[in-house]
Amino acid sequence: MPITDDAPTAISDLVQRAPKVLLHDHLDGGLRPATIIEIARETGYDALPATDAGELGAWFRDAADSGSLVRYLETFAHTVAVMQTRESLVRVASECAQDLAADGVVYAEVRFAPEQHLVGGLSLTEVVEAVLEGFRDGEHAAAAAGHRIKVGTLVTAMRHAANSREIARLAVQYRDLGVCGFDIAGAEAGFPPTRHLDAFEYLRRENAHFTIHAGEAFGLPSIWEAIQWCGADRLGHGVRIVDDLRVGSRPYGADPQADAAARVEDVTLGRLAAYVRDMRIPLEMAPSSNVQTGAAPSIAAHPIALLARLRFRVTLNTDNRLMSGTSMSREMQLLVDEVGWGADDLRWVTVNAMKSAFLPFDQRLALINSVIKPGYAELV
Numbered sequence: 069m070p071i072t073d074d075a076p077t078a079i080s081d082l083v084q085r086a087p088k089v090l091l092h093d094h095l096d097g098g099l100r101p102a103t104i105i106e107i108a109r110e111t112g113y114d115a116l117p118a119t120d121a122g123e124l125g126a127w128f129r130d131a132a133d134s135g136s137l138v139r140y141l142e143t144f145a146h147t148v149a150v151m152q153t154r155e156s157l158v159r160v161a162s163e164c165a166q167d168l169a170a171d172g173v174v175y176a177e178v179r180f181a182p183e184q185h186l187v188g189g190l191s192l193t194e195v196v197e198a199v200l201e202g203f204r205d206g207e208h209a210a211a212a213a214g215h216r217i218k219v220g221t222l223v224t225a226m227r228h229a230a231n232s233r234e235i236a237r238l239a240v241q242y243r244d245l246g247v248c249g250f251d252i253a254g255a256e257a258g259f260p261p262t263r264h265l266d267a268f269e270y271l272r273r274e275n276a277h278f279t280i281h282a283g284e285a286f287g288l289p290s291i292w293e294a295i296q297w298c299g300a301d302r303l304g305h306g307v308r309i310v311d312d313l314r315v316g317s318r319p320y321g322a323d324p325q326a327d328a329a330a331r332v333e334d335v336t337l338g339r340l341a342a343y344v345r346d347m348r349i350p351l352e353m354a355p356s357s358n359v360q361t362g363a364a365p366s367i368a369a370h371p372i373a374l375l376a377r378l379r380f381r382v383t384l385n386t387d388n389r390l391m392s393g394t395s396m397s398r399e400m401q402l403l404v405d406e407v408g409w410g411a412d413d414l415r416w417v418t419v420n421a422m423k424s425a426f427l428p429f430d431q432r433l434a435l436i437n438s439v440i441k442p443g444y445a446e447l448v
């Protein structure tokens with residue numbers, strides 16, 4: 069039986085119209101199935117598991133729905149395979165910006181790992197430049213269609229590899245040209261963030277921003293290293309921070325459904341959780357992805373709602389729209405339907421995300437005051 073429900077989620081008018089901010093979305097996790105099929109045909113990639121767009125989309129959702137991050141990540145072989153030429157990178161990035169804009173996203177930071185796109189002979193800088201060009205192209209196309217969006221780029225280093233210092237240098241090289249930060253991703257267990265300490269130390273010396281995938285497939289030690297050794301500005305997912313909570317006299321998770329619904333007064337925070345909350349460290353949470361990889365038991369029992377009630381700096385994200393068959397609207401709607409979120413909660417996570425963006429402070433404030441707040445005021 070699949071872990072997640074395949075039935076299409078009906079998106080309400082309110083959710084559809086709500087302005088959205090997305091900090092955690094993978095470029096290679098958000099391709100249109102039809103585009104994958106077209107590029108595969110053009111470039112001679114013949115290992116796709118399906119050649120019908122509907123079937124291919126369903127294949128990604130099912131294959132990623134495994135309860136294991138490692139198996140979830142195996143599905144990326146097919147998207148990365150069709151992102152090896154300049155034209156395909158420009159196209160995929162442009163479509164990404166347009167798809168997000170059509171979903172009501174007004175600001176997004178989209179990440180990808182340049183080192184995974186060198187098979188066709190491109191250099192790291194050519195890969196980054198193609199993606200940046202695609203985002204600019206997509207922003208213009210979206211504006212022409214009546215949707216205003218700004219897309220920033222995060223460059224990711226793969227945590228099992230040994231390129232992080234070079235990728236960090238790329239982030240600094242392109243910091244004024246559209247790259248707003250750095251990330252590490254890939255299998256978490258066995259690959260602690262401190263393996264890449266030199267990259268993070270370099271970025272801090274350069275006054276650059278970075279986030280770290282931590283607390284998804286591995287628990288508190290990973291989060292602790294990401295923050296206290298590496299100095300991460302934000303946490304990718306960070307869901308396992310609940311391992312540092314107690315509900316009444318028991319550790320969180322003894323009864324996941326009941327604990328997710330716990331009253332704030334019954335919860336106590338350990339020192340790491342308290343640090344994360346006190347320092348307003350943003351949590352880039354992605355409920356559907358977390359259910360697929362086994363980081364959370366279900367949407368209804370996802371820790372996001374409790375962490376929001378406890379006033380952690382929670383943000384809502386898609387992670388991989390293709391693998392989860394999702395969108396920002398769908399993630400919002402799931403929380404409306406399954407944990408009773410309303411317009412105020414959606415506005416709160418949206419403002420949280422904008423506050424947490426790797427964008428200059430004055431531009432964040434401008435988007436909050438001139439786009440997000442007026443957009444929500446119009447909804448209610």
Ligand SMILES: O=c1[nH]cnc2c1ncn2[C@@H]1O[C@H](CO)[C@@H](O)[C@H]1O
Pocket residue numbers: 094095096097137141144148179180181184224253254255281284357387388
């Ligand atoms: O949720 C996740 N956790 C860890 N790694 C991920 C996740 N989603 C995607 N990637 C990894 O990030 C690479 C660059 O975008 C992807 O190729 C995938 O391997």
Ligand SMILES: [Zn+2]
Pocket residue numbers: 092094253281304387
């Ligand atoms: Zn991710």
